[in-house]
Amino acid sequence: MSPVSRGRKNKKREPERAEPREELDPDHPAVREMLDNVVAALADFERVDDPLDGEYLAASLLAVGYGTGPEGTETFARLFIAEAENFAAPGGLAFLRCVAALTDDPIAGLATEAAEHLAAQGVSAPAWVDELAEPTTAGEYFRWSEDDGAGAVLYGSFHRAGRTDGFLLFVDDSDCGSANDLAPFVSAEALAEARRMTNEEESASESPMAPEEFRWLVESALDVRESHDREVIELGIEPPQPEEDDIPYEVTDVVLRARLRALPTLPKPAPVHAHPG
Structure with missing residues (x-):
């Protein structure tokens, strides 16, 4: 899958990863x-002007736990979440609302509770935060199968509060079905261009695809990729760094998984992940 314009590229500030332990x-x-x-x-959230940027900024913090x-x-x-509540400022409240939108329980519930505590203290969030409470709905889903059976390119879009965002990813069947290329797109125009270019480049x-099939395939691919990355992290090897303008894979993983939770599920288990012999 060739790189194409994501629509808007922002370099995110990421905290250094501490050594993972059961308790920190x-x-x-x-x-x-x-x-x-x-x-x-957290102060950066006060300079954000739309919810997509806020979510990717929050995801860059949550991604510190990727692979653990x-x-x-x-x-x-x-x-x-505890640091954001203690911060007691609009940026902290915005981060907590983003975390609630990006995660599932129990983390989503903890973030919501902390946000409500701040709101009760009179802390106000930036105006864009209100859009995070709007429902995410399904868009369009497509697949391009590779001729040599190496995998497939998957495309999915999502709608919320009049905005459209989405993703393009390559599932590599030669690498256990891992998501080996993942690109986020933050506008309908960027998505349309990505789809057009993919149709030109793919044979x-x-x-x-049905939304539930897209969810099943993508979650399976993301889980395999995280399993592989976890093995690398446990060996003490640093994963490759992204290009200067690219959003890191693990950050996009957080946002994509959140979007997938808005889609129906297939009543079948994930495929068994086994390395080829």
């Missing part, structure tokens, strides 16, 4: 440094 002590110097970076990033498993991800998120014609 906020008073540990490395953890405290990470949390100080999170607090500094559900328990590690939850531990980081809890720490960040196969686009094939419509």
Whole structure:
């Protein structure tokens, strides 16, 4: 899948990852440094002017837990929620509302509770935050199958509060069905251009997909990719850094998974992930 314009590219500030443990002590110097970076990033939410940018900024913080498993991800998120509530400013409230929109329970519930505490104290959020409460609905879903059976390109769009965003990803069947290329698009115009270019570059014609099939295929591919990345992280190897203007894979993973939760599910289990012999 060739890189195409994402529509709007913003370099996100990301806190340094602390060593994952079952419990992270906020008073540990490395953890405290990470949390100080999170607090500094909270002020950036007051300079955001639309909810998509807010979500990707929040995702850049939540992505610190990527590859640490559900328990590690939850531990980081809890720490960040506590810091945002203590921050007690519009940026902290905006971050908490974004976290509630991007995550599932129990993290979503904790973020909502913390946000309500701040609101009760008189803290007001930026105007764009209201759009996060609007429902996300399905858009269009397509697949281009690779001729050599190597995988497929998947396209999906989503609507919320009059805005459209979406994603293009390549599922690599030669790599256990992993999502090996993932591109976010933050406008209907950018999505239309991505679809047009994919139709020009792919030898196969686009094939419509049901939303539930798209969700099943994408979640399966994301899970395999995270499993592979987790193995690399556990070996102490740093994952490759993205190009200067690209949004990191793990950040897009957070937003895409949130969008997928708006779609229906297929009544079948995820495929068994087994490395080829």
